[in-house]
Amino acid sequence: MKTIKCVSAGFGGQGVLTVGQLIAILAMDKDLAVSWMPSYGPEMRGGTANCHVVIDAKEVSSPLIAEGITHLLAMNQPALDKFLPRCAEDVVIVTNASLVKNVPSDFKGSLIPIDFNQIAQDLNELKVANMAAFGALLRTMPMFSREDGIEAIIKKLGKKNESLTELNIKAFEMGYAKEA
Amino acid sequence: MKTIKCVSAGFGGQGVLTVGQLIAILAMDKDLAVSWMPSYGPEMRGGTANCHVVIDAKEVSSPLIAEGITHLLAMNQPALDKFLPRCAEDVVIVTNASLVKNVPSDFKGSLIPIDFNQIAQDLNELKVANMAAFGALLRTMPMFSREDGIEAIIKKLGKKNESLTELNIKAFEMGYAKEA
Amino acid sequence: MRGEVLFNTDRCKGCSLCVHACPVHILALDTTRVNAVGYNPAYCFDMSKCIACTNCATMCPDTVITVKRLDI
Amino acid sequence: MRGEVLFNTDRCKGCSLCVHACPVHILALDTTRVNAVGYNPAYCFDMSKCIACTNCATMCPDTVITVKRLDI
Amino acid sequence: MTVVFKKTKGLTDAPFSYCPGCTHGIIHRLVAECLEELDLLDHSVAIASVGCSVMSYEYFNCDAIQAAHGRAPAVATGVKRVHPEKIVFTYQGDGDLASIGTAEIVQAAHRGENITVIFVNNAIYGMTGGQMAPTTLPNQVTTTSPRGRDVSKTGEPIKMSELMATIPGATYIERVMTADPLSVRKAKRAIKKAFQYQKENKGFSMIEVLSSCNIGWGLSPNDALQYIKNEMASYFPLGVYKDKGV
Amino acid sequence: MTVVFKKTKGLTDAPFSYCPGCTHGIIHRLVAECLEELDLLDHSVAIASVGCSVMSYEYFNCDAIQAAHGRAPAVATGVKRVHPEKIVFTYQGDGDLASIGTAEIVQAAHRGENITVIFVNNAIYGMTGGQMAPTTLPNQVTTTSPRGRDVSKTGEPIKMSELMATIPGATYIERVMTADPLSVRKAKRAIKKAFQYQKENKGFSMIEVLSSCNIGWGLSPNDALQYIKNEMASYFPLGVYKDKGV
Amino acid sequence: MSKVLMKGNEAIAQAAIAAGCNAFFGYPITPQNELIEYMSKYMPDKGAFVQAESELAAINMVYGAAAAGARAMTSSSSPGLALKQEGISYCAGAELPAVIVSVSRGGPGLGGILPAQGDYNQATRGGGNGDYKVIVLAPNGVQEATEMVRKAFYLADTYRNPVIVLADGVIGQMMEPVEINTEALPLIAKPWASDGNLSRGHRNVVNSLFLNPVELEKHNQDLRAKYDLIEEKEVDYELSHDENAEVMFVAYGTPSRIVKAAIENLKAEGINACLFRPKTLYPFPYEALKKAAQGKKFVLCAELSMGQMIQDVRLSLEGSVPAHFYGRAGGMVFEPKELVNAVKDHLGGR
Amino acid sequence: MSKVLMKGNEAIAQAAIAAGCNAFFGYPITPQNELIEYMSKYMPDKGAFVQAESELAAINMVYGAAAAGARAMTSSSSPGLALKQEGISYCAGAELPAVIVSVSRGGPGLGGILPAQGDYNQATRGGGNGDYKVIVLAPNGVQEATEMVRKAFYLADTYRNPVIVLADGVIGQMMEPVEINTEALPLIAKPWASDGNLSRGHRNVVNSLFLNPVELEKHNQDLRAKYDLIEEKEVDYELSHDENAEVMFVAYGTPSRIVKAAIENLKAEGINACLFRPKTLYPFPYEALKKAAQGKKFVLCAELSMGQMIQDVRLSLEGSVPAHFYGRAGGMVFEPKELVNAVKDHLGGR
Ligand SMILES: Cc1ncc(C[n+]2csc(CCOP(=O)(O)OP(=O)(O)O)c2C)c(N)n1
Ligand SMILES: Cc1ncc(C[n+]2csc(CCOP(=O)(O)OP(=O)(O)O)c2C)c(N)n1
Ligand code: SF4
Ligand code: SF4
Ligand code: SF4
Ligand code: SF4
Ligand code: SF4
Ligand code: SF4
Ligand SMILES: [Mg+2]
Numbered sequence A, B: 001m002k003t004i005k006c007v008s009a010g011f012g013g014q015g016v017l018t019v020g021q022l023i024a025i026l027a028m029d030k031d032l033a034v035s036w037m038p039s040y041g042p043e044m045r046g047g048t049a050n051c052h053v054v055i056d057a058k059e060v061s062s063p064l065i066a067e068g069i070t071h072l073l074a075m076n077q078p079a080l081d082k083f084l085p086r087c088a089e090d091v092v093i094v095t096n097a098s099l100v101k102n103v104p105s106d107f108k109g110s111l112i113p114i115d116f117n118q119i120a121q122d123l124n125e126l127k128v129a130n131m132a133a134f135g136a137l138l139r140t141m142p143m144f145s146r147e148d149g150i151e152a153i154i155k156k157l158g159k160k161n162e163s164l165t166e167l168n169i170k171a172f173e174m175g176y177a178k179e180a
Numbered sequence C, D: 001m002r003g004e005v006l007f008n009t010d011r012c013k014g015c016s017l018c019v020h021a022c023p024v025h026i027l028a029l030d031t032t033r034v035n036a037v038g039y040n041p042a043y044c045f046d047m048s049k050c051i052a053c054t055n056c057a058t059m060c061p062d063t064v065i066t067v068k069r070l071d072i
Numbered sequence E, F: 001m002t003v004v005f006k007k008t009k010g011l012t013d014a015p016f017s018y019c020p021g022c023t024h025g026i027i028h029r030l031v032a033e034c035l036e037e038l039d040l041l042d043h044s045v046a047i048a049s050v051g052c053s054v055m056s057y058e059y060f061n062c063d064a065i066q067a068a069h070g071r072a073p074a075v076a077t078g079v080k081r082v083h084p085e086k087i088v089f090t091y092q093g094d095g096d097l098a099s100i101g102t103a104e105i106v107q108a109a110h111r112g113e114n115i116t117v118i119f120v121n122n123a124i125y126g127m128t129g130g131q132m133a134p135t136t137l138p139n140q141v142t143t144t145s146p147r148g149r150d151v152s153k154t155g156e157p158i159k160m161s162e163l164m165a166t167i168p169g170a171t172y173i174e175r176v177m178t179a180d181p182l183s184v185r186k187a188k189r190a191i192k193k194a195f196q197y198q199k200e201n202k203g204f205s206m207i208e209v210l211s212s213c214n215i216g217w218g219l220s221p222n223d224a225l226q227y228i229k230n231e232m233a234s235y236f237p238l239g240v241y242k243d244k245g246v
Numbered sequence G, H: 001m002s003k004v005l006m007k008g009n010e011a012i013a014q015a016a017i018a019a020g021c022n023a024f025f026g027y028p029i030t031p032q033n034e035l036i037e038y039m040s041k042y043m044p045d046k047g048a049f050v051q052a053e054s055e056l057a058a059i060n061m062v063y064g065a066a067a068a069g070a071r072a073m074t075s076s077s078s079p080g081l082a083l084k085q086e087g088i089s090y091c092a093g094a095e096l097p098a099v100i101v102s103v104s105r106g107g108p109g110l111g112g113i114l115p116a117q118g119d120y121n122q123a124t125r126g127g128g129n130g131d132y133k134v135i136v137l138a139p140n141g142v143q144e145a146t147e148m149v150r151k152a153f154y155l156a157d158t159y160r161n162p163v164i165v166l167a168d169g170v171i172g173q174m175m176e177p178v179e180i181n182t183e184a185l186p187l188i189a190k191p192w193a194s195d196g197n198l199s200r201g202h203r204n205v206v207n208s209l210f211l212n213p214v215e216l217e218k219h220n221q222d223l224r225a226k227y228d229l230i231e232e233k234e235v236d237y238e239l240s241h242d243e244n245a246e247v248m249f250v251a252y253g254t255p256s257r258i259v260k261a262a263i264e265n266l267k268a269e270g271i272n273a274c275l276f277r278p279k280t281l282y283p284f285p286y287e288a289l290k291k292a293a294q295g296k297k298f299v300l301c302a303e304l305s306m307g308q309m310i311q312d313v314r315l316s317l318e319g320s321v322p323a324h325f326y327g328r329a330g331g332m333v334f335e336p337k338e339l340v341n342a343v344k345d346h347l348g349g350r
């Protein structure tokens, strides 16, 4: 398989680390090799957060993605600005449309701008925007199905709060279904 | 010249370190190479004390005398017992006769037993026993004269207490003069 | 109007400590916009009531606020 | 004699704290001899006056002293 | 119009790296204002410690030295002893001063070092993600006391001002807080007095400032201020614990 | 004849390495007698510190661990936490406890470790040749205060019992001395109570014992006892500084 | 048991508890905080968890707990390890089993908090005083980290010696699927432990002081004999890819995985390379490395440092094969591409 | 000035003051106590003397004083040095001139108090965190110790780097005739010092934190460039006796003098030996040693340890000449006779 090098990035509270973890869980459950590496430390304070998820058939070489990002979720503009230069030519970028306004005109990869905040607002729960993003991102990875995604959400988040899980899944499905 | 490897040893308060220092000063003043190395640390507490003085023409190799002691001042029995096995065959040993009673019968070097405590008692100043010992020891080192010895005493101890210096010199001379 | 408060808006982190500190309740966060550092900044919605007490500036952790008093 | 003191002489370091502690002044250092560790050891020169108060043993830093009391 | 409040020259223009609403920022400003008002900026050395305030060497508008975790009082001693005429102060958190740096703060006071210590007690290790501090309140939840601080296993919180006041070499010890405008103004008076004492060679002073860590406490910035006032200040009573300078 | 005083089984037969007249020996005996009398020898662990008493692991007739300089309370914590039912005590000098080990002693008390600390304050570093300690009296001559302790440069001596008593986690703090038979007997009572408290899980206790270092002080053994009584005890008042156990 | 996705720090903690760790003493420091946090939550009630006042106190608590017979552990990161050096030397001197996890970051001084390997010397050459050795295990990922921490307890108990698990910030912070060995690690009798139990019939003393130099020399010789045994029996390494390659990489820890990617890339360019990965940094696989390097054009040592393990590599090779170095530092991590270029450069513009 | 008989510890202290040391921070430990005692008595009034609460505090006071522009120094012995490692790493990271005298004794742990050389790795390989280097000078007697402490201040100021003078207990405790250089060591401007003086026109900050990894890597590279310069310019060693001898000893410090006696004894038996004595342990004279060893039957490295410098010797030789080791430890010191026998053994029963 072609190595997936996915970065999920945004503001501190946007839940981008969780999105990455969900993808990592999916990969693990498919017996793929996977690593999830977060940004950490005080520079995250009120600032940006991101994580690197690398998926490979047998073994993940570097858990850090220095370049050649294949999938990028950019939940805000700084996230896009920071990681765009490190993307592969054929990268798929999912953006949080209301907060990512400037995409360079010469960008050659695939761009999927969706207003996740809007989806969340529609569901009356701002927290679930990241689940919508997870849905949209997952759809760009054909090895995983919609059902895989729902299972992962239940596995990772299900126990804590059942009613929220339902909302999460709803948001996920809306993100997954959304055409850019 | 033949290297002088002199050990001066006794109880903590007997002033054996000073005797060693005086010899070291003498050597230094004759532009010889010399080192003075004391025993140190808590094992000295109320216990034994000793120092190693090595004199050579140009350079002192080891400041520690592991073996081949050429001159030994033993101010008490434990001192003799400890260092006798480390003496050269032709060693000269000066002992504090009243406190060193047992000298092995097969001892082949020169032995100079003198009752330094008696000398000190005769001078009404127990502290100066070591100066008498210094005198006796110095006499076994022909490269140094009686006058050298007196000069060294004045140089090292003179400043502190003049009247004691006089007594010190008297004790030194008595030790120097004494036939074993 | 006895006082005037000025906000160095781009340093504001939207913590709202000034909002709570103002005795005459004329400060709020502007939820309609996001400043350069990503926060809804504080602003004064009724300067006429300001008494120049400096409470807001005293509590602001990010030295956003300057307070002027009307000279009488 | 109401008491008796015994000295484990070869542990004595001749510090004389016992000497000073004895209320009836019957202890002293024996300057005529040196023990195994090189000190003038303490001894009792008049056991008949001992009141078995244990002061000497209480002050001895080297557990040299045993005190017995006459059973009446 | 007269300007009655503006940003002090005692601070550089670098924006603080603190979380929104963190009162480290207020305390920085107070220190800076005091230095400016006492005209000390040109001949002061700030000793930054390791904690959220590690970057304070970028904020105080004077010379600065970044010290190892807990060792700021030792570093300050080194500076002050070679430049006794300069103003030297440390800025330390509760992990830094009341845990790893216990020996250094106690012994600097013991020696009577003529320095000023700003001790920011926020009852938590902010920088490293909210672990328990020696000043964490009973039952307070932190990342290393996940079921709340259990005093039967970790003891009751240490009271540093009370402890430091017993040290003969210490001159001035006061505990203040940053819970509202009034207490902030009081805090400033204490800090100013401490610097004034140093100027007058009166010896060691420490101002303990009860401060918030809304992130670590899991509270809104304003609720965190209430927590200072209601919870912290009742376990750590405010006041002057020692003043040999009067 | 009844034996009214004999060497306790709490001590091994190894002769002490202390200087003639050093009251470390008396304090050892008191500790050992208490352990014997409370029947604790078979389930105690002594933590020896670095100082003249470093070899105390050879003297106490129980299990023992030799700790790094100043760290005995941390080592004791390690032992006690894995064997809460055993009796664990440290034996520390003033250099060890009141200088390099300040953080460890304060924090062990802060955590309320259920251990007993015997703190031998002889106002000097005996082991290393008589250097100044934090408890060295004003104007006292030592090898690092050759012109007498200058409090203007080194501060006034620290008072550990007073300091430790401010720590909420500490249960029992008393200062005693070894100047004469009466005070030695009082010292023993304090030490015994401390072990008793530990047995009863009452928490942290520290007994500060004013002790002599006749060699370091340049006095005869008996004059050194007078120095304890007249000089030390007047700067370091005897008494109970804290007792939460009653 | 199936795999779970876990953070390295937490997985290490869980594996330690599974291996019977019953005493943990730590102090917060990035990037190992999750380890102490996990311990604070999951250390069983019968075990001991203490957040120490400092790294120094933590290692001395370990010393006490280990002396009293526990399976004791501490963890920290670079400056914290520096503070533990005296205590580690004491553990080694008193021959105490102790496990120390080091999740290293950039230095020197306060440095930074991102992953780095500038602490190779700190771990392998001590910094504490005297002639002592600490076994050092270097995992390359989360799974191996859990296995190595288990092995660390085994080695510590077996040899009565401190063992460092040297991870870097990547291993501490990343999540990987992991399966933790939950089988009980057999207890090894500790009749020497000073645990306050005279019913055994004699006193136990734990100590590193020998005032008599004859005894201290003997002690040093005994320790040396133990280290000789460790060097004989415990060397561990991985030699992967084509052993007959023309170039051999040497790397440990996370970077060794990046090397693997570089090797694939080189293969695509027709250059045959292999990897020698020391899994024990002490004892270092001197002989195996020398043997593996025979016939290679050169060896390229790749570290996230300015060059530390390279000295051990050179000590292995004894000049038999040229050794080159490629390093990044301060939290910067090399990409496969950089290693490919480095190899090509040394091959002479091929 | 004529020579005076002085104890090494005191002579070092006097030489330091003569070299302009104006800030000393120390903590008692045998066998270096006379050094701090001398400082307490003779540090001039304008200078700073503080008996710190610990070695840790002492090195951090040095950090502060050095950051503020002083010629600052501390001294200690083995376990005390272990406690200073974090502080030394900070000094190196912040590029501060600092002089550290290490009067070493037997280890590990509390060990003993007699002279030993088990701290070679401690001094040359750090133990603090990160990629840093400390210049290490190794005197062989009292006179050279005074010269090297002077040189240490010069090097520290010149390179803005910590310098260790690694002496052993013999040098600290013995008296030898000595002549101390009293000429003022020229001051080197320290425009970077954080001494509370904004009249210079800008703020000075002393710091070792670089949260941005790009900056931290740059810092590491700059440090490396400095170390390269030091390795190029500051290597120092002594090659004595017949350079065409069949055997070469390598030894540093006090034992190198015993080697000289052994060489004389060997000569008497018709065996020609010479001595290579590194005077700088970092930078180590790798090339000079390799060159000097050419044509020798073997090199015998003699240390008062179980073998530490021998690794640097092997790194020098790169297998070109066999390297053997002879060591004593724990306060035991070899006699010339032992070295003679060791040489004869290796020569094959001649
Ligand atoms: C020797 C060492 N140990 C640990 C750390 C990690 N560390 C950084 S800040 C900190 C605690 C900060 O807490 P506090 O002093 O209370 O400051 P706050 O962040 O709460 O303001 C710790 C443990 C370090 N940098 N160095
Ligand atoms: C880390 C370390 N620093 C210093 C020393 C040297 N040292 C040994 S004992 C001692 C001080 C002892 O003084 P104190 O604790 O008062 O005990 P005393 O000898 O007076 O009973 C020192 C500094 C050491 N062994 N280890
Ligand atoms: S100065 Fe006072 S009244 Fe005016 S806005 Fe600020 S707090 Fe409100
Ligand atoms: S207190 Fe300051 S930072 Fe907070 S909202 Fe008000 S102006 Fe903004
Ligand atoms: S028991 Fe009392 S009376 Fe008897 S010798 Fe001892 S101190 Fe004197
Ligand atoms: S107190 Fe003990 S050691 Fe001292 S003299 Fe008396 S018996 Fe001897
Ligand atoms: S973590 Fe806490 S102390 Fe640190 S900046 Fe944020 S709120 Fe302030
Ligand atoms: S040096 Fe002092 S404390 Fe140490 S044994 Fe001697 S008298 Fe006692
Ligand atoms: Mg804090």
Ligand SMILES: [Mg+2]
Residues within 6 Å of the ligand: F051, F093, F094, F095, F120, F121, F122, F123, F124, F125, F126, F133
């Ligand atoms: Mg003492």
